[in-house]
Each structure stands twice: as C-alpha cells, then as structure tokens.
Amino acid sequence: MTVCQMLSSSMEDYLEAIYHIISEKGAARAKDISKRLKVGASSVTGALKALKKRGMVNYAPYDVITLTSRGEAAALDVIRCHEVLRDFMIKVLAVDEVDADAAACRMEHSITKKILERFIQFAEFVEVCPRGGAKWIAGFGYRCDHDSSLDNCESCISQCLKGVQMRKKQQEEKIMTPVSLKSLKKGQRAKVVKVRTTGSAAASKRIVEMGVTPGSLVEVERIAPLGDPIDVRIRGYHLSLRKDEIENIDVELI
Amino acid sequence: MKHKLVVALAGNPNAGKTTIFNNLTGTKQHVGNYPGVTVERKEGSCPYGDTEMKIVDLPGTYSLTAYSEDEVVARNFIIDEHPDVVVDVIDASNLERNLYLTVQLMELGVPLVLTFNMSDTARIRGFEFDLEKLSSFFRAPIVETVGNKGKGFDQLLSAVNAVAASPPSRNFGEKIIDYGKELEEELSIIQEMIEADQALVQKFDPRWLAVKLLENDKEVWGKVRSLPLEELVAKSTAHIRDILGELPETAIAGARYGYISGACQEAVRSTVEARHTMSDKIDAVVTNRVLGIPIFLGLMYSVFQLTFTIGDPFMGWIETFFGWLGGMVQGWWPEGSDSFLQSLLLDGIIGGVGGVVIFLPNILFLFLAIAILEDSGYMARIAFIMDRIMHKIGLHGKSFIPMLIGFGCSIPAIMATRTIEQRRDRLVTMMVTPLMSCGAKLPIYALIIPAFFPQAWYGRMLWIIYVIGIILAILSAKLLRSTLLKGEAIPFVMELPPYRLPTIKGVLLHTWERGRLYLKKAGTIILGVSILLWAMTTFPGLPDTLSSRYVQERQAVEMANLLDEEKALQLENIDNQESQAALRHSVAGRIGTAMEPLLKPMGFDWRIGTALIGAFAAKEVFVAQMGIVYSVGEADEESETLRDKLKKNYTPLVGFCIMLFCLISAPCMATIAVTKRESNSWGWALAQLGGLTTLAWVVTVLTFQIGRWLEIGMG
Numbered sequence: 023m024t025v026c027q028m029l030s031s032s033m034e035d036y037l038e039a040i041y042h043i044i045s046e047k048g049a050a051r052a053k054d055i056s057k058r059l060k061v062g063a064s065s066v067t068g069a070l071k072a073l074k075k076r077g078m079v080n081y082a083p084y085d086v087i088t089l090t091s092r093g094e095a096a097a098l099d100v101i102r103c104h105e106v107l108r109d110f111m112i113k114v115l116a117v118d119e120v121d122a123d124a125a126a127c128r129m130e131h132s133i134t135k136k137i138l139e140r141f142i143q144f145a146e147f148v149e150v151c152p153r154g155g156a157k158w159i160a161g162f163g164y165r166c167d168h169d170s171s172l173d174n175c176e177s178c179i180s181q182c183l184k185g186v187q188m189r190k191k192q193q194e195e196k197i198m199t200p201v202s203l204k205s206l207k208k209g210q211r212a213k214v215v216k217v218r219t220t221g222s223a224a225a226s227k228r229i230v231e232m233g234v235t236p237g238s239l240v241e242v243e244r245i246a247p248l249g250d251p252i253d254v255r256i257r258g259y260h261l262s263l264r265k266d267e268i269e270n271i272d273v274e275l276i
Numbered sequence: 277m278k279h280k281l282v283v284a285l286a287g288n289p290n291a292g293k294t295t296i297f298n299n300l301t302g303t304k305q306h307v308g309n310y311p312g313v314t315v316e317r318k319e320g321s322c323p324y325g326d327t328e329m330k331i332v333d334l335p336g337t338y339s340l341t342a343y344s345e346d347e348v349v350a351r352n353f354i355i356d357e358h359p360d361v362v363v364d365v366i367d368a369s370n371l372e373r374n375l376y377l378t379v380q381l382m383e384l385g386v387p388l389v390l391t392f393n394m395s396d397t398a399r400i401r402g403f404e405f406d407l408e409k410l411s412s413f414f415r416a417p418i419v420e421t422v423g424n425k426g427k428g429f430d431q432l433l434s435a436v437n438a439v440a441a442s443p444p445s446r447n448f449g450e451k452i453i454d455y456g457k458e459l460e461e462e463l464s465i466i467q468e469m470i471e472a473d474q475a476l477v478q479k480f481d482p483r484w485l486a487v488k489l490l491e492n493d494k495e496v497w498g499k500v501r502s503l504p505l506e507e508l509v510a511k512s513t514a515h516i517r518d519i520l521g522e523l524p525e526t527a528i529a530g531a532r533y534g535y536i537s538g539a540c541q542e543a544v545r546s547t548v549e550a551r552h553t554m555s556d557k558i559d560a561v562v563t564n565r566v567l568g569i570p571i572f573l574g575l576m577y578s579v580f581q582l583t584f585t586i587g588d589p590f591m592g593w594i595e596t597f598f599g600w601l602g603g604m605v606q607g608w609w610p611e612g613s614d615s616f617l618q619s620l621l622l623d624g625i626i627g628g629v630g631g632v633v634i635f636l637p638n639i640l641f642l643f644l645a646i647a648i649l650e651d652s653g654y655m656a657r658i659a660f661i662m663d664r665i666m667h668k669i670g671l672h673g674k675s676f677i678p679m680l681i682g683f684g685c686s687i688p689a690i691m692a693t694r695t696i697e698q699r700r701d702r703l704v705t706m707m708v709t710p711l712m713s714c715g716a717k718l719p720i721y722a723l724i725i726p727a728f729f730p731q732a733w734y735g736r737m738l739w740i741i742y743v744i745g746i747i748l749a750i751l752s753a754k755l756l757r758s759t760l761l762k763g764e765a766i767p768f769v770m771e772l773p774p775y776r777l778p779t780i781k782g783v784l785l786h787t788w789e790r791g792r793l794y795l796k797k798a799g800t801i802i803l804g805v806s807i808l809l810w811a812m813t814t815f816p817g818l819p820d821t822l823s824s825r826y827v828q829e830r831q832a833v834e835m836a837n838l839l840d841e842e843k844a845l846q847l848e849n850i851d852n853q854e855s856q857a858a859l860r861h862s863v864a865g866r867i868g869t870a871m872e873p874l875l876k877p878m879g880f881d882w883r884i885g886t887a888l889i890g891a892f893a894a895k896e897v898f899v900a901q902m903g904i905v906y907s908v909g910e911a912d913e914e915s916e917t918l919r920d921k922l923k924k925n926y927t928p929l930v931g932f933c934i935m936l937f938c939l940i941s942a943p944c945m946a947t948i949a950v951t952k953r954e955s956n957s958w959g960w961a962l963a964q965l966g967g968l969t970t971l972a973w974v975v976t977v978l979t980f981q982i983g984r985w986l987e988i989g990m991g
Contacts, residue, residue: 218521225767226523246568246660248661251663264663
C-alpha cells in the first residue's frame with residue numbers, strides 16, 4: 023500500500039502545503055494554508071480534522087499545526103512524487119518548468135510507487151544508455167521544434183560510438199582499481215565487490231556471515247580512538263572490524 | 277500426567293532472547309554448564325494449559341557454523357537433543373542479519389516458530405512487515421512480541437503448541453535454498469555420493485550434509501570421515517575458487533543473504549530513511565577519538581569504586597558477624613582449653629565459611645555493574661576502544677575488563693571473563709589475571725617495603741612490583757597464545773548493538789545468578805581447602821613432652837616473684853614460642869622445612885616457606901603466619917617488631933624476592949576454585965596453580981642469584 027493511495031488527492035495537497043509552510047516558517051496556521059491553496063477557511067478546518075483523524079497532523083483549533091512523523095513521511099512521499107514527475111517532464115520531455123510543475127501537481131496523486139520508480143529508472147536509463155543521453159534529448163527537442171530531418175544522423179552516431187568507448191574504458195579502470203575496505207576513511211560509503219580468497223578463511227567466512235556480502239553497501243561510521251577496529255554500518259546495524267582482517271575485502275567507493 | 281514439550285530458544289545476541297526467557301519462565305530457572313565447555317546452559321519451565329514446557333535458552337549466536345563454542349553447543353543441542361520446537365528470536369528492527377540464523381535453522385529442518393521481537397522499535401524505525409509472505413518464505417509461523425513490555429507471549433505459546441502438535445514435514449534431501457548454478461552443480465554431485473552411503477543417509481539429511489561439507493564445517497567433517505567424499509569436496513572447492521574467485525563457504529553465505537534480501541524486498545517496506553539514531557549520537561561521544569578513552573577510564577573507575585568502596589562496609593559487616601559468631605562459639609568451651617573441635621569450628625569452618633562469604637559483596641556489586649554495562653551495550657564499545665592494545669598481546673578487547681578488575685581481586689575478575697565469547701581468549705585471560713596484583717597482596721608489600729627500603733623508595737617499590745606484574749601478564753599471555761592455546765587467531769568481528777536501557781529485572785537476575793553460582797560452586801571448594809589448610813597448620817600437635825615443658829615454664833613464671841606486667845610479658849613470650857614450635861611441628865611446618873632445598877635458591881628459609889603455605893588460604897595470611905614463625909604473636913602489616921625481626925634476618929634483596937614471589941606465585945585457593953568453576957576443568961585450575969608457581973620460582977631464583985652476584989641489596 024503506498025501512501026498516495028491511502029489519501030485523497032486534496033488531502034495530499036494539504037499535507038504537501040503544510041510541509042512546505044512548516045519548512046519555510048517553522049509552523050503552519052490555518053490562514054497560511056488557505057492562502058497557499060486558495061481555498062476557504064472552512065474547508066481547511068474540515069481537511070485538518072480529517073488529517074488529524076488519520077494521525078497525520080497535530081491540530082487543535084487556533085493552535086499552530088504540525089505534522090506527525092507519519093504525516094511527515096506521507097508528505098515527503100507526495101513531494102518526492104512531485105519532484106520526480108517534474109524532473110522527468112523537464113529533463114526527458116523537454117517541457118518548460120511552469121508547465122511541468124502544474125502537470126506534476128495534478129499527476130502526483132494518481133501514480134503508484136511502481137510506476138514512479140519506472141519514471142526514475144527511465145530518466146536514469148536515458149542518461150546512461152549510449153543510444154540516449156543528454157544530446158539525444160536535445161535532438162528530440164530540436165526535432166520537435168523543426169521539421170523532421172535525417173541530416174546529421176551519421177556524424178552523430180560516430181560521435182556517440184566514440185563516447186561509448188571512452189566510457190567503457192573509464193569504467194574498466196574503475197573496476198581495475200577497487201580498494202580494500204581497510205583503506206576507507208570515516209564517512210565514506212562503498213559497495214562490496216569481492217571477498218578475495220587471500221585472507222584467513224575463518225575470518226572471511228565470519229565477516230560474510232555477518233552480512234558483508236558482495237553487493238552490500240558499507241559505510242565507515244567511525245574509527246576507534248587508537249586507530250584500529252573500525253565501526254561500519256552494514257544492513258542497518260553497526261559492526262566492528264579489525265583492519266588486518268578486512269584487507270581482502272574489495273570495495274568500490276560510491 | 278502432563279504433556280511435556282522441549283522448546284529451545286535460539287537467536288542472535290542482543291535480540292532480546294534473555295528477556296523472553298525470563299518472561300516465559302519467571303524465577304523457575306536452572307543454570308548449569310554444558311558438559312566439557314564453559315558455555316552456560318539455562319533451563320526453565322513454563323506451564324501452558326495442560327502442557328509443561330521445558331524452555332532451554334541456547335547461547336546467542338549469529339550463525340550455526342562451528343565458529344565458536346557457543347555455536348557448536350547451540351547446533352548440537354538442536355541436532356542431538358531434538359527439541360520439539362525451536363523458537364528463533366529475531367530483532368525485528370535488524371531483520372536481514374537476524375534472518376541469517378533463521379535460514380540455517382530452516383535448512384536444518386527443525387520445527388520452527390519465528391518471534392519478531394522488539395516489533396515496536398521496528399515500527400518506530402519505519403518498517404512494515406508482510407508477515408504472511410515472510411512466514412511462507414521462511415516456512416514457519418511468525419509471532420510479534422515486545423519482550424520488555426511482555427506483549428505477544430500468549431500468541432507465542434499458542435504458536436509453539438500448534439507447531440509441536442503438527443510439525444511441518446519436509447521431503448528428504450529437499451532443496452531449501454537455491455545457491456546458484458555453479459554451487460548447485462557441485463552440491464548435486466556431492467549429494468549423490470552421500471545418498472549412495474546408507475550409513476550417512478540414516479544420520480543426516482543428504483542435502484544439508486552436502487551444503488555443510490562444501491562449507492567446510494569442521495564439526496560435521498569430524499562426524500563424517502569419508503576419504504572419497506573429502507577428495508570430491510576438495511575438487512569442488514578448487515573448482516568454485518577458480519570460477520567464482522571466492523571460497524565456497526563465503527559464496528554459500530552470500531547466497532543465503534541473497535535469499536534473505538529477496539524475501540525482504542518483497543515483504544518488508546521501509547517508510548523512513550534510516551537516519552542517525554539516538555545510539556549513533558551516544559557513540560559519537562563515547563567512542564570519540566579524544567573523549568573515548570577518558571570516558572572509558574572514568575567509567576571503569578566508577579565500576580572499581582562501586583565494587584570495592586561500596587562493597588567495603590558490607591565486607592566489614594560480614595567480618596564483624598563472623599567475629600561475633602567465632603566469639604560465641606569460643607564461649608562454649610571454658611577459657612584456656614584447647615579442644616581440637618573448638619579449633620576446627622573456629623579456625624577451620626567459621627574461618628573458611630567467612631573466607632567464602634567475605635567476597636560476596638564484591639562479586640554482587642561487580643556483577644551489578646557488569647550487567648548494566650553489558651545490557652546497555654557499552655561493553656561492546658569497551659572492546660572496540662581497547663582492542664588495539666589487547667590485540668597486540670593476542671587477546672580480545674573484552675579481556676581488558678577482567679584484567680583491570682584483577683587489581684582489586686582475582687575472584688570477581690575471573691568471573692568477569694564470562695563476557696569473552698571465545699574459549700581460548702577466555703582461558704588465557706583467566707590464566708594471567710592473577711598476575712594483576714590484587715588487593716590482598718597489598719598487606720604483604722606494606723609489611724616488607726618499610727622494613728627494608730628507605731622512605732623515599734616506598735612508592736617507587738610498590739610501583740615496580742605492580743609494573744612487573746603487568747609485564748609478566750603480557751608476556752605470559754603471549755606465551756600461552758603461542759604454545760598451549762595457540763591456533764588461528766579468532767577474528768574480531770563484533771556487533772556494536774544499539775544502546776538500550778537495561779531492565780531492572782534483567783540486571784538483578786543476572787547479578788543474583790552470579791552470586792549464587794559463586795557460593796554454590798566455588799564456595800564448597802574454598803571451604804574444603806580452608807579446612808585442609810587448617811588441619812595442615814594444626815596437626816600433628818606438639819608431643820606431650822614438649823607441651824608439658826611449656827606448661828611447666830608457664831607455671832614457673834606464675835610462681836615466680838615478679839611484677840604483674842613482667843609476668844604477662846613472659847607468659848606471652850612463652851605462648852609465642854609454643855605456637856612457633858607447634859607450627860614448625862605441624863604438617864605445614866614440616867613441608868616448609870622439607871622444601872628448604874627449593875627455597876634456598878630464592879634466599880628463603882623454612883619460616884618463609886611455612887608462611888607461604890598459609891598464604892595459599894588468602895594472601896594476607898602471609899603476614900600473620902610470619903608473625904607466628906617469628907614468635908611475635910598476633911601480627912599485622914603495621915607490626916614494627918616483626919619488621920625489626922625481618923630486617924635482622926634477611927637482606928633487602930630477600931625482601932624484594934618475597935614480594936616478587938608473592939606477586940607471581942600460586943594465587944589464593946579461592947582463585948583456583950573460581951578458575952575451576954569458570955573453566956569447567958580441574959586441569960586448567962591446576963595448570964594455573966602450577967604454572968604461576970613455577971614462573972614465580974624461576975623469576976625469583978633468577979632475581980636472587982643475579983642480585984647476589986651483582987651484590988645489589990645485600991646490606
């Protein structure tokens with residue numbers, strides 16, 4: 023169940039507005055909300071009561087309004103929806119900002135989490151895929167404004183191929199030089215690439231059993247005062263590891 | 277007749293297993309040891325309807341591989357004792373890692389109930405679980421509980437009952453988890469060979485065995501012993517190393533996590549981004565680069581204070597009580613009579629029991645502090661902070677606490693080694709802890725230093741003695757690590773659990789348990805040895821001819837025409853001479869005399885030897901015994917007459933050697949008794965006694981001989 027589906031679209035608008043007002047002014051009042059959403063004071067009161075019933079806001083008449091942690095999470099969900107859609111329209115569909123904002127406002131309520139994820143993935147894909155990229159989008163804009171033409175296609179493709187080769191080489195270099203988990207500094211995040219067979223088998227197995235598996239994300243939270251064991255966050259908990267026992271764990275910095 | 281069920285509680289450390297156990301069983305608990313190991317076995321009973329559930333609290337483990345004693349015990353219990361139901365206690369706010377054990381239990385094919393404990397914390401941290409889905413992924417019913425608030429226990433018990441009534445069936449050799457193409461290929465070859473062996477198929481599930489063998493599980497290999505299988509598995513291992521570039525055991529562990537991640541992706545939703553929690557904020561201070569160590573030392577100081585300062589008045593009361601008891605018992609006999617029964621009651625039994633009970637306040641307060649440190653999660657931080665130093669001596673960060681407490685008293689210190697999970701680390705720590713000069717050795721130094729050394733050197737000498745102890749402890753730890761207790765260094769992979777407020781009930785139960793165990797297990801040994809020592813210093817009594825001589829002398833003094841004061845003085849003198857003669861005549865005195873050839877190289881004579889035997893009861897007894905052998909009557913460390921006698925008879929070098937020997941040699945009998953109890957082996961207790969005494973002898977002989985050769989401290 024996504025939050026978007028649990029609330030009506032106007033409720034979500036209210037949550038969003040309250041969140042924005044709170045982040046601007048510190049606290050929200052009914053007056054601010056009615057001004058921002060351009061609705062009457064009575065409908066604001068009605069909406070606030072409904073939201074309170076769902077445990078989204080802390081509200082009492084004539085008092086300032088704050089969001090509960092649930093309400094905040096829901097508001098953040100809606101805002102994220104809004105931003106993703108807006109970005110997609112601007113970046114991929116080459117729509118101008120004002121139009122994109124207005125359309126996102128209406129679309130944000132009716133989109134499921136899964137489709138939203140797809141929007142994000144598609145935007146990323148377009149940026150990364152050799153056949154897409156920013157230039158391709160620019161080409162799309164050009165084609166929309168001008169009549170369709172195939173003049174520049176050949177030179178465009180050859181340039182594109184060159185770019186692919188460059189990127190491939192860069193990536194290989196990155197893979198060629200993974201660093202040891204040991205060398206990470208405080209605050210650095212990394213993805214585990216491999217547990218080499220060089221270390222002590224017992225130690226490696228133990229470390230993997232605690233969840234440091236290839237593909238998992240680690241973050242160095244702190245280093246002990248005397249510089250040796252390090253405290254890493256992995257799978258949502260803290261693990262203390264001795265530096266010489268994690269020498270054989272290769273990671274890629276993120 | 278009630279229906280009986282055996283229910284085992286398994287789960288990660290810090291998942292709240294103990295709280296659930298305490299809640300289920302209340303005070304109906306029984307603590308013992310698993311045979312041959314130092315792991316504790318906790319059992320309790322819990323009635324449910326017409327069923328009587330025997331709940332066994334297995335040691336907290338992250339996995340069921342034969343990595344530590346705890347894990348071997350937990351796994352063997354499940355395999356060998358076939359509990360009717362295994363309840364896997366899971367910290368719901370740390371799901372993925374906790375489910376690793378679940379996957380292994382699932383592979384074992386035991387009737388399983390999952391408890392999502394601390395589900396309230398998980399909610400607050402923004403997790404939403406689809407319990408139905410999770411339950412089908414992990415093939416077991418799931419119950420949500422909040423251990424410290426006592427929520428969800430009825431559901432838990434009814435789920436346990438339901439599973440026990442109809443245990444889930446599993447096909448023989450069924451594949452529970454798909455380990456991926458490469459591993460599966462090898463696994464199926466291994467499984468085929470296992471299935472061909474009737475003897476193995478009867479004992480193990482072939483699929484489980486295949487996985488365990490490829491995982492290179494030493495315990496399981498010990499039970500299998502098949503050369504063709506070994507060859508096959510070695511080949512598979514090499515093959516997997518070649519194609520995957522990792523060892524099969526890490527690949528298998530990785531695949532299990534893959535399964536868990538997949539399940540969680542489908543059935544767990546996290547609404548709130550993991551933010552920095554309260555726990556992180558605390559850690560930012562207490563493990564801070566600059567503040568970390570001072571805070572730690574400050575806390576340790578408070579623990580010390582709590583143990584020894586607050587414990588002190590209680591010890592005083594206990595002493596007074598036994599003094600009063602002794603006085604009362606003495607009153608049963610007419611004054612001046614010397615019945616053996618009186619002596620046995622007074623010096624043997626009351627003295628012995630007093631010697632046991634006197635440590636109880638220390639032990640209770642120390643374990644109160646340790647329980648708080650441990651339950652709150654700070655203990656793991658101590659290991660985190662101190663590991664660098666301890667690692668250098670080949671020990672674990674957690675060994676620091678027992679060694680520090682050793683400066684107060686070895687008995688609670690050795691009991692504190694309990695927090696170290698690895699048996700080898702624990703044993704090394706136990707063995708060297710007595711080298712941390714304990715409080716009872718202080719009276720010896722206080723007697724000897726002023727007798728032989730100038731005032732300016734008092735502090736320095738004391739410091740030197742303590743430092744020698746520390747250096748010897750470090751060296752001995754290294755030595756033990758590379759000889760008797762060597763082996764692959766055990767990896768220091770430790771969870772830093774989130775800080776939690778300890779529950780009063782949990783802390784008190786823990787403290788009480790330690791105190792009870794001490795009285796019951798160590799107490800009986802201490803009492804026995806103290807009676808033995810009493811007998812050794814009492815028997816055989818002086819022959820009649822001799823004692824009648826003292827009687828005659830006394831009579832002569834009584835008759836003589838002397839002032840009262842002078843009379844008393846002379847009488848006391850005779851008394852002292854008699855007790856000196858009696859001690860020399862006793863078994864202890866004879867042993868002391870017989871040991872002279874051994875004592876000579878250290879510069880000691882029979883007097884010191886006899887006093888050392890007495891010191892085995894408790895180190896501070898050395899001072900009193902020296903008083904008797906020098907016929908100065910009741911002596912304490914402030915005794916000037918005794919100091920004068922010492923100065924007359926020995927050189928400062930010998931004085932130093934006495935301190936050295938007392939520092940290193942055989943710890944008191946209570947220490948040996950506690951070591952026996954904690955290591956669950958007389959072998960280690962006697963090794964401690966023998967090893968330390970030998971070390972003391974060697975060091976003291978070397979010091980004395982070199983000192984004499986260089987003519988240091990002769991005058």
